[in-house]
Amino acid sequence: METIKLNNGIEMPILGYGVFQVDSEECERCVTDALDVGYRLIDTAQAYYNEEGVGKGIKNSGVKREDIFLVTKVWIANAGEEKAAASIDESLRKLQTDYVDLLLVHQPFGDYYGTYRAMEKAYKTGKARSIGVSNFYPDRFIDLSHFCEIQPAINQVETHVFQQQRPAREIMKQYNTQIMAWGPFAEGKNNMFKNEILVSIGEKYKKSSAQVALRFLTQEGIVVIPKSVKKERMEQNFNIFDFKLTDEEIQKIRTLDTGKSLFFSHYDPETVEMIIGMAK
């Protein structure tokens, strides 16, 4: 598995497995399957309500904890230094572990500075091997970067062939923060799995559009965490390192970029109201 070195020197796999919208019971089976396929990076969150399933899945798999790169995120409802600290301990309990490999602020709303300070403490006390943020658009990302003690190792943002995050990636590079893609298939929006460019490139390598999309993102140096509840798709999504896209193919896929979200914008007041409402 290819790895990426984070700004504190630790290595993380460039390809992992995400469990958004998988209930806790199914998640237990999915995580065991994913580890059996070979995934060693698992991405969950307090807001997914499946950390317990992830913990059980890891236990069932027999894979050693130290061989797994485990990620969770602190939700807005737990924002603020004290509440976030307590929620981190609760996440560790549910995940049946003493530490996570990466801890993220899930959304830049509420007292996320307090949350980040709790995460810095968790980092210093060994409860998290690295810390970072998620859904931080350039404005909030730059602000936090200037006023925190420990520079975020990761910013996990919506990234796929239709939203390649080019301007944001330039900024993250300046701050030495690695981009991690959520929704690497755009959850299938825009008919991504049938996209002509991806399908035709895939025919040459006998790969699916999904595999071409993941190969593109990883060749661009982006960490990806595709989600599937089906083991055969987990396998498909894992088998992307036995071919390499040419520069010409990369250029072609770059033309799919619209530079816009297919989900929502954090600059839109209604979106902000909606996300904050979810935490109440």
Ligand SMILES: NC(=O)c1ccc[n+]([C@@H]2O[C@H](COP(=O)([O-])OP(=O)(O)OC[C@H]3O[C@@H](n4cnc5c(N)ncnc54)[C@H](OP(=O)(O)O)[C@@H]3O)[C@@H](O)[C@H]2O)c1
């Ligand atoms: N930080 C955040 O705010 C945030 C937000 C969203 C997601 N995430 C993280 O990113 C992960 C991935 O994003 P996502 O789950 O939203 O969406 P995604 O990975 O872009 O897409 C998942 C969808 O694609 C389908 N699929 C998977 N592999 C396929 C294949 N090879 N061929 C055809 N269809 C396939 C899945 O269906 P089946 O399951 O039926 O196979 C599911 O409907 C999440 O699980 C989560 O860990 C984070």
